[in-house]
Amino acid sequence: xxxxxxxLLLLPFLAxxxxxxVNPALRALASLxxxxxxxxxxxEANNYSIYYFDQKIDHFxxxxxxxFKQRYLxxxxxxxxxxxxxxxxxxxxxxxxxxxxxxxFMWDVAEKLKALLVFAEHRYYGESLPxxxxxxxxxxxxxxxxxxxxxxxxxxxIRHLKRTVPGADGQPVxxxxxxxxxxxxxxxxxxxxxxxxxxxxxxxxxxxxxELTPCGVFMKIVTEDFKKGGTKxxxxxxxxxxxxxxxxxxxxxxxxxxRAFHLCSNLNSEDIQRLKDWLSETWVNLAMVNYPYxxxxxxxxxxxxxxxxxxxxxxFCTNGVDDMxxxxxxxxxxxxxxxxxQWGVRPRPSWVTTLYGGKDIRSHSNIIFSNGDLDPWSGxxxxxxxxxxxxxxxxxxxxHHLDLRPSTETDPPSLQLARSVELRHMKQWVSDFYGNxxxxx
Amino acid sequence: xxxxxxxLLLLPFLAxxxxxxVNPALRALASLxxxxxxxxxxxEANNYSIYYFDQKIDHFxxxxxxxFKQRYLxxxxxxxxxxxxxxxxxxxxxxxxxxxxxxxFMWDVAEKLKALLVFAEHRYYGESLPxxxxxxxxxxxxxxxxxxxxxxxxxxxIRHLKRTVPGADGQPVxxxxxxxxxxxxxxxxxxxxxxxxxxxxxxxxxxxxxELTPCGVFMKIVTEDFKKGGTKxxxxxxxxxxxxxxxxxxxxxxxxxxRAFHLCSNLNSEDIQRLKDWLSETWVNLAMVNYPYxxxxxxxxxxxxxxxxxxxxxxFCTNGVDDMxxxxxxxxxxxxxxxxxQWGVRPRPSWVTTLYGGKDIRSHSNIIFSNGDLDPWSGxxxxxxxxxxxxxxxxxxxxHHLDLRPSTETDPPSLQLARSVELRHMKQWVSDFYGNxxxxx
Numbered sequence: 006x007x008x009x010x011x012x013l014l015l016l017p018f019l020a021x022x023x024x025x026x027v028n029p030a031l032r033a034l035a036s037l038x039x040x041x042x043x044x045x046x047x048x049e050a051n052n053y054s055i056y057y058f059d060q061k062i063d064h065f066x067x068x069x070x071x072x073f074k075q076r077y078l079x080x081x082x083x084x085x086x087x088x089x090x091x092x093x094x095x096x097x098x099x100x101x102x103x104x105x106x107x108x109x110f111m112w113d114v115a116e117k118l119k120a121l122l123v124f125a126e127h128r129y130y131g132e133s134l135p136x137x138x139x140x141x142x143x144x145x146x147x148x149x150x151x152x153x154x155x156x157x158x159x160x161x162x163i164r165h166l167k168r169t170v171p172g173a174d175g176q177p178v179x180x181x182x183x184x185x186x187x188x189x190x191x192x193x194x195x196x197x198x199x200x201x202x203x204x205x206x207x208x209x210x211x212x213x214x215x216e217l218t219p220c221g222v223f224m225k226i227v228t229e230d231f232k233k234g235g236t237k238x239x240x241x242x243x244x245x246x247x248x249x250x251x252x253x254x255x256x257x258x259x260x261x262x263x264r265a266f267h268l269c270s271n272l273n274s275e276d277i278q279r280l281k282d283w284l285s286e287t288w289v290n291l292a293m294v295n296y297p298y299x300x301x302x303x304x305x306x307x308x309x310x311x312x313x314x315x316x317x318x319x320x321f322c323t324n325g326v327d328d329m330x331x332x333x334x335x336x337x338x339x340x341x342x343x344x345x346x347q348w349g350v351r352p353r354p355s356w357v358t359t360l361y362g363g364k365d366i367r368s369h370s371n372i373i374f375s376n377g378d379l380d381p382w383s384g385x386x387x388x389x390x391x392x393x394x395x396x397x398x399x400x401x402x403x404x405h406h407l408d409l410r411p412s413t414e415t416d417p418p419s420l421q422l423a424r425s426v427e428l429r430h431m432k433q434w435v436s437d438f439y440g441n442x443x444x445x446x
Numbered sequence: 447x448x449x450x451x452x453x454l455l456l457l458p459f460l461a462x463x464x465x466x467x468v469n470p471a472l473r474a475l476a477s478l479x480x481x482x483x484x485x486x487x488x489x490e491a492n493n494y495s496i497y498y499f500d501q502k503i504d505h506f507x508x509x510x511x512x513x514f515k516q517r518y519l520x521x522x523x524x525x526x527x528x529x530x531x532x533x534x535x536x537x538x539x540x541x542x543x544x545x546x547x548x549x550x551f552m553w554d555v556a557e558k559l560k561a562l563l564v565f566a567e568h569r570y571y572g573e574s575l576p577x578x579x580x581x582x583x584x585x586x587x588x589x590x591x592x593x594x595x596x597x598x599x600x601x602x603x604i605r606h607l608k609r610t611v612p613g614a615d616g617q618p619v620x621x622x623x624x625x626x627x628x629x630x631x632x633x634x635x636x637x638x639x640x641x642x643x644x645x646x647x648x649x650x651x652x653x654x655x656x657e658l659t660p661c662g663v664f665m666k667i668v669t670e671d672f673k674k675g676g677t678k679x680x681x682x683x684x685x686x687x688x689x690x691x692x693x694x695x696x697x698x699x700x701x702x703x704x705r706a707f708h709l710c711s712n713l714n715s716e717d718i719q720r721l722k723d724w725l726s727e728t729w730v731n732l733a734m735v736n737y738p739y740x741x742x743x744x745x746x747x748x749x750x751x752x753x754x755x756x757x758x759x760x761x762f763c764t765n766g767v768d769d770m771x772x773x774x775x776x777x778x779x780x781x782x783x784x785x786x787x788q789w790g791v792r793p794r795p796s797w798v799t800t801l802y803g804g805k806d807i808r809s810h811s812n813i814i815f816s817n818g819d820l821d822p823w824s825g826x827x828x829x830x831x832x833x834x835x836x837x838x839x840x841x842x843x844x845x846h847h848l849d850l851r852p853s854t855e856t857d858p859p860s861l862q863l864a865r866s867v868e869l870r871h872m873k874q875w876v877s878d879f880y881g882n883x884x885x886x887x
Contacts, residue, residue: 199803362640
């Protein structure tokens with residue numbers, strides 16, 4: 006789930022691939038998918054109904070009156086209309102059926118919370134395409150792929166459900182999401198607190214923006230994971246880059262590398278950077294999916310449809326000292342120039358902070374930020390309580406939003422504890438809601 | 447200030463004028479302006495510097511990269527960078543110099559609060575025209591005239607000031623606005639609580655939307671004002687409509703009405719509705735500007751530039767029983783059809799509630815809602831405390847955002863008390879800010 010779940014966040018790294026050197030380890034994430042063994046899914050995870058809701062393509066203007074069909078899934082098997090709750094998955098960058106099937110946590114807690122499960126697909130993904138097959142044609146059509154529009158979709162959908170599903174109107178809603186979906190869950194609670202009583206934001210790097218987090222933290226955590234993995238493991242990887250560079254300069258080196266990596270065609274010297282990118286990508290993914298059970302994650306995705314320079318700008322860098330990668334600095338100006346050359350647009354690196362508050366979010370409430378210590382994305386996450394109701398749940402040996410995965414017999418106690426803390430908070434929000442709701446005249 | 451200050455809120459009533467019968471008393475407000483005697487302005491009220499800031503025309507998409515110059519005014523005469531505050535006027539529908547000159551309250555409290563005063567012009571008004579003289583050409587150019595874009599302008603401007611004005615970065619900001627500007631101030635605190643520590647929302651009818659307030663309340667309050675004004679005053683007005691209708695059906699009636707109202711050209715029967723509209727408008731305005739001192743408010747505005755069917759839909763109705771006007775129902779479907787015919791767009795009456803929360807705003811904090819009991823807009827305002835920090839300040843004999851006007855010797859004690867309560871809250875927010883700010887490492 007990890008690799009897939011961050012493709013959208015990695016958009017900015019994908020854009021200037023052809024023209025500039027952007028951290029390849031991060032760019033490369035976009036070409037991976039994680040398929041978890043289906044035996045780990047709760048049986049009911051496929052037991053949903055599929056619906057479609059007409060959404061405005063542009064929520065923030067009135068000139069464009071066109072709509073598209075947003076897909077969403079519903080499961081009401083354990084729902085109780087008297088004292089239940091609506092768990093609303095804020096879909097991220099992918100087919101929503103996939104997230105539904107792989108967010109075992111929601112299916113696991115449905116009965117305990119008497120919950121209606123709703124999985125809302127993110128616009129421009131799965132079947133929820135604003136302009137059909139033209140959706141990815143150019144930046145004019147991609148213009149409506151922003152977090153603000155996605156949150157507005159969720160808001161309109163929740164109001165639609167409250168109006169049309171008998172029993173839904175008087176129920177509290179909790180937003181749940183992992184990775185970029187976790188970022189959306191947190192932002193949704195911040196911007197639409199009248200629609201959701203709280204949010205569970207799993208492995209949500211809401212601070213991996215602007216200068217909120219040093220750009221080197223991500224790759225440093227990857228490196229630390231490898232240091233834990235075995236003696237001199239990270240040192241070997243660090244040395245490998247130089248070795249590959251040297252081999253690529255010798256006549257016998259390129260064929261040797263071709264054989265060593267079992268490549269289909271012969272490497273030439275222009276391929277070397279891509280080889281290193283592919284290796285970097287693998288190390289990053291291994292760190293992210295450091296799950297306590299086997300996971301097959303090397304299934305290539307269909308070609309990545311969306312490459313543009315938008316609001317989601319994550320500064321990353323490496324220095325080869327604090328981490329095990331070749332040194333690469335973060336150069337916003339160059340990045341911006343490349344975006345402009347390629348797409349005619351410039352990224353707005355400070356907009357996300359302006360809109361969502363950066364580190365200054367203490368006036369909000371009822372958000373659980375969960376993070377796995379092994380997950381490199383935890384570097385940009387909230388790992389300390391900000392208030393009584395903005396709480397951090399840290400999972401000592403956890404990988405990328407491990408807590409949202411289905412429970413298994415091999416789950417370590419720290420993970421079980423994290424989930425029980427999350428459940429307790431959610432129950433409290435529900436109970437507070439009904440306490441206030443029933444007090445009203 | 448009253449009439450002018452609600453032109454934007456009245457946009458929806460302006461649109462279908464030609465094709466449908468929309469409450470004329472409200473539509474008519476748009477043709478009035480209020481010019482208050484300049485002797486009531488604090489002397490410093492003209493003592494500002496003028497600046498311009500490049501704003502994105504579209505904050506919520508990346509395809510349109512164009513910018514426009516937003517005008518803003520600054521006065522730093524009493525500002526202290528150590529323990530001061532930034533008072534930020536969230537400009538409403540008009541030239542910002544006019545609001546600066548007429549919001550005497552801000553100039554009056556500047557010294558007490560050691561405040562930097564900032565007045566930000568609302569896009570599409572004054573000099574802040576996104577497309578220059580083409581700004582009002584058609585709905586394509588008007589597309590970016592929304593409250594969301596206006597709030598985003600304010601957010602970007604505040605971040606710009608914090609980055610560029612020495613001393614501003616470590617200062618709290620308070621949003622202040624009256625009428626539609628008050629609505630914006632409240633919404634700004636709700637959506638951008640990381641940028642403003644609180645908001646003073648004067649005469650802000652944030653609940654005059656969808657079905658949050660019965661559609662007849664506004665005109666009922668107008669009527670009550672007239673009942674207070676004198677014996678049988680409202681009854682006479684109520685009877686006047688029938689009398690005018692009867693006169694318009696007689697041969698001598700139309701010339702009589704022409705003479706009685708000192709009209710320049712002879713009335714014909716098609717003019718009768720417009721005459722009644724003009725009268726209704728006058729009664730509404732008299733209720734709104736029921737100030738304790740003379741005010742000249744019959745100066746016509748330049749032709750109203752913006753007429754469209756947008757997100758700001760205020761349902762109004764009359765029945766001639768609870769109010770003194772001819773009965774007129776609120777018909778959203780017809781209204782929507784008329785918008786569609788005229789502009790090719792349909793209004794979204796529920797969007798404002800979806801976005802800003804309607805009556806469910808208790809999770810927010812630090813907003814003062816002030817209302818004058820005589821002001822018909824108080825019907826859609828917050829007139830009871832919602833929490834310890836969402837407080838209502840009611841001014842028993844107050845008209846439309848009387849508290850934002852400059853203090854005068856004739857101010858009644860209730861008004862003086864209201865202003866002192868507002869000042870106390872603002873001081874508390876500032877003190878809380880510095881308490882937290884200086885505690886930080």
